Amino acid sequence: MxxxxxxxxxxxxxxxxxxxxxxxxxxxxxxxxxxxxxxxxxxxxxxxxxxxxxxxxxxxxxxxxxxxxxxxxxxxxxxxxxxxxxxxxxxxxxxxxxxxxxxxxxxxxxxxxxxxxxxxxxxxxxxxxxxxxxxxxxxxxxxxxxxxxxxxxxxxxxxxxxxxxxxxxxxxxxxxxxxxxxxxxxxxxxxxxxxxxxxxxxFALLWECAPLALYSFLNVLVSSVPKYFCERLLGTVQMGYFNSIFAPAAIIQVGATYLFVPFITTFARLWNEKDGKGFRKAVTLAAAFLAALLLLGFAGVAVAGRWGLSILYYGKPEILAYTSLLYPLIGCTVLTTGVLIECHLLTIMREMKGLIAGNIAGIAVSLAISHPLTVGFGVYGTAFATMAALIVQMIVLGLFMLLRSHRQFGAK
Known part of the structure; x- marks a missing residue:
């Protein structure tokens, strides 16, 4: 073949x-x-x-x-x-x-x-x-x-x-x-x-990959901390509402992530061969794909969000009161996908410090704002806290990607 x-x-x-x-x-x-x-x-x-x-x-x-x-x-x-x-x-x-x-x-x-x-x-x-x-x-x-x-x-x-x-x-x-x-x-x-x-x-493998383990764990905590405060502060029923709304939004993240996974070896090859033009083109295409995904997600919610929830949770009309929660959660899923792609690329680059720094920045924001936003805005505050943490995380990871690429491929 x-x-x-x-x-x-x-x-x-x-x-x-x-x-x-x-x-x-x-x-x-x-x-x-x-x-x-x-x-x-x-x-x-x-x-x-x-x-x-x-x-x-x-x-x-x-x-x-x-x-x-x-x-x-x-x-x-x-x-x-x-x-x-x-x-x-x-x-x-x-x-x-x-x-x-x-x-x-x-x-x-x-x-x-x-x-x-x-x-x-x-x-x-x-x-x-x-x-x-x-x-x-x-x-x-x-x-x-x-x-x-x-x-x-x-x-x-x-x-x-x-x-x-x-x-x-x-x-x-x-x-x-x-x-x-x-x-x-x-x-x-x-x-x-x-x-x-x-x-x-x-032991040598675990030691060398310890930064990867730390980043992976912190990366999950960025979105897990707001959910933890949601359950502790609002109770399991509100947590149930949040998760029920989040589940259909997460389809975007899963689909986009697994579309990217087969191309990891391609990015690794471009990086190892120092093909800066090809690598930058591939990253640009990934960024454009994420932007289009965000717009399509928002459009889907506007057109069929309430209708979709009424079908998915037939006989549970109380969930429809949370339809607008789909908008920030769509943002969260697309941002999460972007963060995961950046983390994969930084791993290929072996930029471990950048991985740790970006994820620490995200978890710091998550810990700082999850409690007050959840108290102030309920399940919407949980979504806002997640989104803000992911934005900060993505920015920091992107900066390290840019610096490491500059060293690998030169100013060009």
Whole structure:
């Protein structure tokens, strides 16, 4: 198969597979509202927020580093062993956080179960890294699509038959774990080389990627902190409303992010070859794409926002009072996509200081304004705090990108 044909196949399968995965995850948000109400939606949303932070640490920001390790400094076995370590730490940390806060016993166990379910993604991620390095993102897309469908079927069966959110999440965990163990790991081994040894071990890899892990964790916290204050200050019901409005807006972020992922190797090649013209052209196209996405998102809300929510949450008319919340949340999703793209590019550039500085700036703003804005404006304040933090984060990351590009390609 020609390189160009394989690239098209990668783009198609990866995008469709990840959109299916996200759509199935979004279906869980709809089902929990339809079958359990906004209280259960709030319980699930809190678990999702904490699990996302655990997942970000478990992945350790290492995927792009792994894929762009073209010289083989670290062996494939080292990448797998490092993931076992970060997974273990992440799950223990999620458990400590759940039991250290004044959550109900049910909420604590839901957090643990959902964290276990999401952390399967971290295990799969390292095996998918081998596939991506071999430019087989089509297999990655198939995996996401099937695991998404497994999750959706498990969630429907659990809620309908058991009517118990905790047991339903445990069923999702079991089905995804089986697929990851027997399919994802098998495919990853096919493209991995466990006979080859690198020049450094697990500790050296974790130490070198520590800035990536820190940036990845901080990056999730930028948007997680406002949600934390939302749940603590406004309660699980308001958190349920916020998450129910945010879910359809996040479709933009997921679609845009996974459209970009297959091009990481292209950006890495342009950077390593010092093709400044090609690199700048690619970045400009990405920026134009984000701007168009923002405009299309706002137009979609203006034309069909209220109608869409009435369809998605049929029989729950109270959600329509929050329709205008879609506007700032669309802004948040597009900004989040832009930040993720910048972080990928800074990782390719190996500009670790810039990654840390940009994410620290974002989390500092998030911590400073989330409480007062949530108190003053309710769930809208949560959205405003998230958007302001992302804007600051994006600006700082962009400045470091500009400086590092100037050094790589020269004043030209």
């Amino acid at each position: 020609s390189d160009q044909k394989q690239m098209r196949r990668n783009l198609l399968f990866n995008t469709v597979g990840n959109l299916i995965f996200f759509a199935c995850q979004y279906l869980t948000n709809l089902l929990v509202v339809w079958l359990g109400g906004y209280e259960d939606a709030g319980l699930l949303s809190t678990a999702m927020t904490i699990a996302s932070a655990a997942l970000s640490f478990a992945c350790y920001g290492m995927r792009t580093f792994q894929v762009s390790d073209l010289s083989g400094k670290y062996s494939d076995r080292t990448y797998v062993q490092s993931r076992i370590a970060t997974l273990s730490i992440a799950f223990v940390a999620a458990a400590v956080f759940a039991f250290a806060n004044s959550y109900s016993p049910l909420q604590k166990y839901i957090i643990l179960a959902y964290a276990g379910y999401r952390l399967i993604e971290a295990d799969v991620d390292v095996w998918h890294g081998f596939l991506q390095r071999a430019e087989r993102m089509d297999l990655v897309g198939v995996s996401f699509g099937i695991r998404g469908l497994l999750s959706a079927v498990s969630f429907v069966a659990g809620l309908v038959l058991l009517q118990n959110l905790l047991l339903t999440i445990l069923i999702m965990l079991a089905t995804n774990l089986l697929y990851a163990a027997f399919v994802d790991r098998h495919q990853g081994r096919t493209y991995a080389d466990f006979q080859k040894t690198g020049s450094a071990g697990v």
